[in-house]
Amino acid sequence: MINYQDVLKKIFISDNQKLFHGLSFVVISLIALHISIYFNFFKFSSNWIENESKKTTFIITNSMDEKEIPMSVNDEVVQFLSNYENIESFTIIDSEIIKGSLGLENLHNFSGLGMPLIFQVASSEQQIIDQIYTRIIEISEDRLIEKYSHKDQLYEISIVVNRIKTLIFLMFILVIVLFSFLIMNMVKAALVANFKFLEMLQIMGANSMELAKSISYSIVKRILPGAFIGLVFVFLISSLLVKIFGVNFSFFNSSFFWELNIMTLMLLIFFLIIFLILLLLFLTYYLFYFFEKRFFDKI
Amino acid sequence: MNEIIRLDNVSIDSSGRNLLNTSLRINKGDFVLIYGDNAVGKSLLLKLLYLKILPSRGNIYLFKKKISSESKEKIIEYRKKLGVILQSDFLIPFFTVFQNIEIASEIQNKKYEFKKRMTEILDWLDLAKIRNVLVGKLSDGQKQKVVIARALINNPSIIIADQPENYLDDETTKKLFFLLESLNKLGATIVMTSNKNHNIKNDHRVVKLI
Numbered sequence: 001m002i003n004y005q006d007v008l009k010k011i012f013i014s015d016n017q018k019l020f021h022g023l024s025f026v027v028i029s030l031i032a033l034h035i036s037i038y039f040n041f042f043k044f045s046s047n048w049i050e051n052e053s054k055k056t057t058f059i060i061t062n063s064m065d066e067k068e069i070p071m072s073v074n075d076e077v078v079q080f081l082s083n084y085e086n087i088e089s090f091t092i093i094d095s096e097i098i099k100g101s102l103g104l105e106n107l108h109n110f111s112g113l114g115m116p117l118i119f120q121v122a123s124s125e126q127q128i129i130d131q132i133y134t135r136i137i138e139i140s141e142d143r144l145i146e147k148y149s150h151k152d153q154l155y156e157i158s159i160v161v162n163r164i165k166t167l168i169f170l171m172f173i174l175v176i177v178l179f180s181f182l183i184m185n186m187v188k189a190a191l192v193a194n195f196k197f198l199e200m201l202q203i204m205g206a207n208s209m210e211l212a213k214s215i216s217y218s219i220v221k222r223i224l225p226g227a228f229i230g231l232v233f234v235f236l237i238s239s240l241l242v243k244i245f246g247v248n249f250s251f252f253n254s255s256f257f258w259e260l261n262i263m264t265l266m267l268l269i270f271f272l273i274i275f276l277i278l279l280l281l282f283l284t285y286y287l288f289y290f291f292e293k294r295f296f297d298k299i
Numbered sequence: 300m301n302e303i304i305r306l307d308n309v310s311i312d313s314s315g316r317n318l319l320n321t322s323l324r325i326n327k328g329d330f331v332l333i334y335g336d337n338a339v340g341k342s343l344l345l346k347l348l349y350l351k352i353l354p355s356r357g358n359i360y361l362f363k364k365k366i367s368s369e370s371k372e373k374i375i376e377y378r379k380k381l382g383v384i385l386q387s388d389f390l391i392p393f394f395t396v397f398q399n400i401e402i403a404s405e406i407q408n409k410k411y412e413f414k415k416r417m418t419e420i421l422d423w424l425d426l427a428k429i430r431n432v433l434v435g436k437l438s439d440g441q442k443q444k445v446v447i448a449r450a451l452i453n454n455p456s457i458i459i460a461d462q463p464e465n466y467l468d469d470e471t472t473k474k475l476f477f478l479l480e481s482l483n484k485l486g487a488t489i490v491m492t493s494n495k496n497h498n499i500k501n502d503h504r505v506v507k508l509i
Contacts, residue, residue, distance in 0.1 A: 196389050199389070201406060202378075203349060203351060203383050204403055204406045205375050205376070205377075205378035205380075205406060205407055206406050207375055295371060296350075296352055296353055296368065297351050299318070299355070
């Protein structure tokens with residue numbers, strides 16, 4: 001006994017089978033890639049902003065007669081920070097790095113330029129930063145001290161980050177809308193091309209909802225293999241990108257790498273399930289509407 | 300009398316032009332022959348009878364209950380009782396004769412004694428030898444036989460046929476009419492169109508469209 005749902009599947013999909021597989025692979029990959037990039041960018045930018053916002057840069061400016069801060073002051077600062085347990089970390093910026101960032105690598109020691117002592121302290125508590133500041137004033141022996149909280153400077157960066165996130169999200173929506181239109185038009189073309197046969201099914205008493213369910217279920221089933229391969233492909237690409245770009249971040253370590261990968265995979269699987277359910281509902285509704293509209297002929 | 304469908308002063312208009320104006324009642328067990336010249340609205344009247352269109356004016360009563368565009372459930376149930384033979388073949392070319400007939404049983408969910416009915420109908424219409432041939436490879440006459448077989452496979456209680464003798468040779472036409480009359484005597488209701496009045500017999504109810 002044949003099943004008329006198989007007949008529908010044969011009519012609508014047999015000619016387009018390879019096209020459906022290829023198309024679903026490309027489009028699902030494209031959408032999933034947006035999700036993966038959005039999520040990884042979100043995690044990276046959040047981690048980076050969180051880490052940066054804890055940092056405060058201290059600058060001890062040398063006196064007029066000094067080329068650089070004396071080693072005794074330098075050592076005392078390092079010793080103080082090393083012994084101070086309440087801070088998360090500190091970094092003394094090497095004078096060569098400062099020169100390098102200013103393009104002054106070849107500056108002769110006899111030039112009149114003095115090098116300040118710059119160091120960064122990471123702590124989320126303002127009270128601790130204030131205590132460090134007070135102590136540094138004592139250590140610096142009346143030299144000029146400047147203190148910059150990175151949190152204040154991150155405001156504009158966070159705006160840029162949010163704009164990038166919005167852009168990725170809008171691209172994601174655009175691809176989904178385009179995919180929906182494409183599927184809708186392909187299905188409509190197949191329906192119109194086979195409408196005489198479908199009309200006969202209606203005359204024989206086929207229910208619009210049953211027809212809609214059968215066809216949409218068949219289409220989603222055909223999309224599944226391409227979608228699954230697309231998901232694996234995006235996961236591999238995502239892992240590679242995370243590995244390549246991650247090395248530039250101080251917070252990137254192997255546990256963070258695996259955490260990101262597992263979360264990305266879970267997110268992609270969740271996305272695929274939700275996407276297929278929504279596609280099934282959308283197609284069913286669309287086809288039901290298509291058949292109901294043609295339940296009676298227009299004269 | 301068991302009324303099946305009644306058209307009460309129905310008319311069909313299109314682009315301001317009146318295409319059909321009629322009243323008709325079909326009772327259980329009727330053999331109704333609608334005949335008339337080409338393009339007088341025979342197929343349109345049949346479309347009203349299998350409820351593929353609704354009238355511009357007037358009312359349709361199905362089993363004495365008024366039908367509107369909201370009565371889709373009732374219409375679907377009614378359509379499942381029909382065997383419809385249309386002028387256009389509406390067959391699936393890449394399916395065999397057997398599969399094309401079988402699909403009607405699947406949709407109308409009438410699988411009881413399917414094999415026996417299938418064998419009988421294939422023998423009756425001389426389709427047994429070509430049961431496994433793809434419909435796309437058949438002649439127009441053979442396709443018409445498949446359409447007839449598909450309409451009759453479920454032992455429908457109402458048969459609506461739009462010029463079923465089209466593409467058939469004289470011998471097959473005679474066999475077809477004999478089959479329809481036999482089914483009518485067994486209780487089936489037959490409504491068919493024809494543009495040949497030599498098909499009319501005394502016990503037929505005749506509707507002439509002008």
